[in-house]
Amino acid sequence: MAPRRVMVAMSGGVDSSVAAALLCEKGFDVTGVTLKLWRSESGCCTAADADDARAVARRLGIRHYVLDYETEFREAVVVPTIEGYIAGETPNPCIECNRMIKFRLLIERANALGCAFLATGHHARISRIACGGHRLLRAVDQAKDQSYVLYMLGQEELASMLFPVGEMTKDRVRAEAARLGLRTAEKFDSQDVCFAPDSMRDFLEREAAGALVPGEIRDAAGAVIGTHDGAALFTVGQRRGVGAPTGRRVYVTEIEAGDGVVKVGERGDLDARSIRASDATWVSGVPPELGAPVEVKARYGAHPVSGRLNEIGDHHFRVDLDAAVWAPAPGQALVCYQGEELLGGGTIRSWSAFAQPGVESAADRVHVGDEPVHRQTPCSRNWRH
Numbered sequence: 001m002a003p004r005r006v007m008v009a010m011s012g013g014v015d016s017s018v019a020a021a022l023l024c025e026k027g028f029d030v031t032g033v034t035l036k037l038w039r040s041e042s043g044c045c046t047a048a049d050a051d052d053a054r055a056v057a058r059r060l061g062i063r064h065y066v067l068d069y070e071t072e073f074r075e076a077v078v079v080p081t082i083e084g085y086i087a088g089e090t091p092n093p094c095i096e097c098n099r100m101i102k103f104r105l106l107i108e109r110a111n112a113l114g115c116a117f118l119a120t121g122h123h124a125r126i127s128r129i130a131c132g133g134h135r136l137l138r139a140v141d142q143a144k145d146q147s148y149v150l151y152m153l154g155q156e157e158l159a160s161m162l163f164p165v166g167e168m169t170k171d172r173v174r175a176e177a178a179r180l181g182l183r184t185a186e187k188f189d190s191q192d193v194c195f196a197p198d199s200m201r202d203f204l205e206r207e208a209a210g211a212l213v214p215g216e217i218r219d220a221a222g223a224v225i226g227t228h229d230g231a232a233l234f235t236v237g238q239r240r241g242v243g244a245p246t247g248r249r250v251y252v253t254e255i256e257a258g259d260g261v262v263k264v265g266e267r268g269d270l271d272a273r274s275i276r277a278s279d280a281t282w283v284s285g286v287p288p289e290l291g292a293p294v295e296v297k298a299r300y301g302a303h304p305v306s307g308r309l310n311e312i313g314d315h316h317f318r319v320d321l322d323a324a325v326w327a328p329a330p331g332q333a334l335v336c337y338q339g340e341e342l343l344g345g346g347t348i349r350s351w352s353a354f355a356q357p358g359v360e361s362a363a364d365r366v367h368v369g370d371e372p373v374h375r376q377t378p379c380s381r382n383w384r385h
């Protein structure tokens with residue numbers, strides 16, 4: 001394997017374009033690849049994006065290939081996303097794309113091509129420490145930090161990853177692209193899900209119409225106050241489009257997918273002080289110590305909130321918070337940091353309105369498989385486990 005050979009995942013955006021350019025300037029033997037994941041004319045991963053990536057590769061004088069992973073993407077990302085919404089969750093398809101496609105299949109392809117590294121345009125940093133391990137850090141540009149969607153990376157992946165723009169601000173990235181004459185210098189960042197460029201509701205109505213069953217909207221007391229066209233069309237914390245004629249603002253507080261019931265309440269009903277996550281992964285390969293102080297994010301653009309890891313299992317953890325996190329949605333990621341370092345994360349499963357310091361007693365928990373689960377109490381919100 002050539003130590004200076006690197007594969008760059010080129011999305012057709014400015015960040016990955018500059019990542020490829022910087023590696024060229026550092027003397028790497030660079031090969032650019034663009035993923036064909038979905039047939040779409042808007043959002044990310046379009047034919048126009050592939051054209052932009054190809055033009056940048058031509059400008060840089062590097063090889064460029066388009067890799068067709070449409071079948072793998074549908075099986076590993078799209079289908080589980082649909083299933084998650086049907087189950088009443090709010091999946092994050094970008095995280096699953098990173099986990100299953102970009103940092104699994106692409107690393108395998110890079111290795112097959114004799115590349116020592118896979119590089120992407122993510123705004124995050126990797127710190128290689130003296131003992132040979134690796135730390136995953138927030139980006140220099142906090143406003144563009146993308147470490148949240150990279151929490152599943154472990155030591156094996158980080159050893160073969162490069163994030164060339166993680167040390168740069170977005171303005172500097174664009175300035176570099178302009179200096180190099182790259183056509184992506186002023187290209188807008190895509191915020192859309194590639195397979196749902198209009199809206200997730202439109203996508204689900206098209207792709208999962210058979211699973212959309214009309215049901216009831218109920219208030220906190222259990223009274224029926226409206227109807228809906230399918231529980232999968234809602235997400236926890238949603239206000240717009242709820243369709244409950246209450247005369248006041250109400251928010252989705254709970255989705256009982258099995259019964260087709262969407263529950264609504266006041267904004268304050270969604271303040272969480274304890275959050276439980278499953279499918280946990282830790283960057284170092286081992287979890288932090290029980291009781292360790294952390295800052296957590298329960299959604300991509302959220303500000304971190306401090307708390308403590310007061311329960312840690314083989315594949316789950318619980319964080320008790322110093323301040324409320326609003327509307328943590330089952331299916332989204334709960335990601336743990338200490339300062340600028342990302343420790344790991346998992347998938348949100350349940351939350352409580354009250355912090356529960358210390359280790360819970362067995363009387364306060366039931367178990368489903370190896371997952372401890374709160375018993376339902378009047379002061380908690382516990383949904384799907």
